[in-house]
Amino acid sequence: MVEEPADNPYVHAPDTSFTPVEELDASAAREQVSQLRAAVEYHDYRYYVENDPVVSDAAYDALFARLDRLEDAFDLHDENSPTQRVGGEPLDELETVDHVAPLLSLQSSGEREEIREFDRRIREAVGDVDYSAEPKFDGFSVEVVYEDGAFERAVTRGDGQQGEDVSANVRTIGSVPLHLPASAPDSLAVRGEVYMPRTGFQELNERRVQRGDDPFANPRNAAAGTVRLLDPETVADRPLDAFFYDVIDTSADLGSQTEAFDLLRDLGFRVNDETTVVDDVDAVLDYRDRLMAERDDLEYEIDGIVAKVVDFDAREQLGSTARHPRWAFAYKFPARTGRTTVERIVVQVGRTGKLTPVVLLEPVDVQGVTISRATLHNAGQARELGVTEGASVEIERAGDVIPEVVEVVEGGEVGAFEMPDTCPVCDSEVVQEGEHHFCTNASCPAQLRRSLEHFCSRDAMDIEGLGAEAADQLVDAGLVESPADLYDLNRDELVALEGWGERSAGNLLDELDASTDVALATFVYALGIRHVGTERARALAGAFSLDALLDASVEDLQAVEDVGPEVAEAVVSFFDIESNVEMVERLLDAGVTPERRDRGEELEGLTLVFTGSVPGYTRAELTELLETHGANVTSSVSGETDYLVVGENPGARKQSQAAEEGVATLDPDAFEERILSQL
Known part of the structure; x- marks a missing residue:
């Protein structure tokens, strides 16, 4: 347990009516910063590790804010100050670092016979042993190194010999100590598991879904992806936590896993309460069955249990293979059902x-x-x-x-x-x-993000370099409130965004410039009108100019094949919204030139259907190409179909219909030779 800082006025009922910063001299500021750091670190320990805070959230916030202000005012910054938990400057990349000692994987199985066989080998080699029974966390393993009691670095497991330096991100996790007590050994390397609590994971996914982003598949992916981010500020905003379960290397003299856990607890590391010592393999099996029954009630994900020989001398006798220690075994839970x-x-x-x-x-x-x-x-x-x-x-x-x-x-x-x-x-x-x-608000940020992604997609304006992540950045930065704003972007604005450089900014601007020459059908599809996919966009572009489409009535639109009342109403409603018409006008003013492209006659009267993919083309590209040259591309096989083109990964239904209707089929090579060669 971490001891309470002695004679520190900011531990119990702290007085937060501070002397104005400008009235302090440098010496007084340094003294107050030292006291505040010690107090905030202790409060972090009580909150994150002990789950027993001794001050209110408001008091803690006041202490933290005071510390942050003093560090800024007197240039007293320290990378291991608690203020660094809010995240620092974005990183250019994650560097590769050697581990203090190899981080090996574990032997594992979900079969009882396997762990009994593991126990039999242990007892044959070293006699009776006790086992440390621990949860097997489904998180993200890290090595954390301390020198002279101060946080030095955190490294991912990587290949077991080397990993990525994620120090800036792991510093932001409240349960990771930044300073150890005076009793800490001079050097210490520990292994822990970074994880995302279930409640925090669901709240994070809820925010992602509401803003139109895909949710993370599971807490482990969320934790692993977060730890590797290049922006510590984003990491600090996500609900990460950590448990510690191994001492990898230390100048202290340890003889057992029990002593290692005692040391970790004494130094303020968070050790899981479910960890226990048992005296035989039957007790390990009972422990596993109990945790499997209780796993849904835990606030963290586990996918099994780990049994480790407690005595370190016995471990040394047992040794390790190139891949795993012979003294530990992971007994995994069966996969969840549906x-x-x-x-x-x-x-x-x-x-x-x-x-x-x-x-x-x-x-x-x-x-x-x-x-x-x-x-x-x-x-x-x-x-x-x-x-x-x-x-x-x-x-x-x-x-x-x-x-x-x-x-x-x-x-x-x-x-x-x-x-x-x-x-x-x-x-x-x-x-x-x-x-x-x-939602009735066409400028809703969630709509805008996905509208931008759609507008720039390959079947629409085909603007490479502007996917979901870039769209989110542009909206969050306030640079884009409409697709038309894309054409007003400049290089300086883009370079200022995280992860962007001169090259990526220049590439996007070049893509935007190249996109201005566009087919009317593609432009109509890019606008994102409800119910108007690529095929209906082509039908509308074949029947109307852009000006005529803006003024078309429901009756005019319904005269077009495959445009029913619902689609017609959606088109009219879209252009009834003033901001949508303004967007179209701004796009035209920016140089976007939607052109009606006359149909050629090379494939006049030919009707084709596709199933599967044709290498080198999207379905939309093929459809536009063929219809530009006079062919009809339909979605279902009938007696009027001339050819069914059977590409890669085709569906069985259309092939069956073609056989019933006597429709000829073409593979991609035959399609290239018989159809595309005519163009």
């Missing part, structure tokens, strides 16, 4: 403003894939299935890809899910259209 619990139901806002309920789940293994979310089509489906928070549900991967809730096994304790009256992102009014709900 049954899990609904943690939360949140609402995601798409690029058209459509609100979609998303079920955030206790991560579950389904056919070898970890599932942590499932999408519901609308609020009606949630009510029909009876999906509520806390419900036990059965999950399946539809088509082995998309997770779906297929059954509620046991209902939750909260009431039926209802769509919100206001947008969860921008708080604008939500309207219902049929079974679906939509």
